[in-house]
Amino acid sequence: MKSYKLFILSGLLALGGLLAGCEKKEDPFVDRVVAPVLVLVDGASDGGGQTAEPVVTSKITAPVIMTVKILELDKSGILNNKVGIDSIPVASLALKLTRRDGTAIADLKTDNTGKATLTKTWAELGITAPAVGSSVSLTWTGEYKGQAFARLSRVQGVN
Template sequence: MKVDDPFVDRVVTPVLVLVDNATGDGGGLTAEPVVSQKVAGPVTLAIRIYELDKSGLLDHRVGIDSIPVPAQAIRLTTRTGTALGTLTTDANGRASISKTWAELGVATPQAGSNVSLTWSGEYKGQAFSRLSRVQAVN
């Protein structure tokens, strides 16, 4: 008999969403990966989306395989709800977008300015979201 966890009201994401160029861990191992971008110039953000094939989980020669998810629609918004764009992953499961700091809602960026982001979509009928943040550096 399955017993629901009363403390966690979430479901497991149907995909692995990695944030490119996140500092520290490759974009997938922290709750909120941070991408550092220069104060001057465009802000370029990118993600990679994978489906995890766990059929070889119990075979040490196979393990879990990460399969890129092509043609996946992703909505990028700030956590305040401002829409930044809709992206589609390429054949390698990668999608990117370039914005100015002003488009991200930061009129005068300074080192330390940051914007909290949400990447969201739906895969095989299940919604998913990935949080990240972009931070200005000199």
């Protein structure tokens, strides 16, 4: 009988220890903030620009043309399968495009469809003699409803 009580007591102590270890703790490594907008890079090799660093290819003999589309996601109908999440274009949003080293490339503004287009020469992007495989890593930044955001992308030279 004593061994049965001891078994129950040790089981309760183990369960209590497990429950005490389940408290929610702060992540010491990364502060995460949900982006206020969805930034899609048109013409990216993944088809929609939804990878961590979408890559747009551009001919080395022509100007580089890159387009991003900025959308606000309306999640008010998320629980209704007939409504779902709606993508609303963000018009007149100021964007800054820089190289990863911080060098400013352009200041852009989205149109009524939420699109902003960059047209630059390879030299203006910092590549004076572009060759196949030349690439420039870029960062698109802005602020929407008081929340800053950044989107990485890259342009790569092709024949």
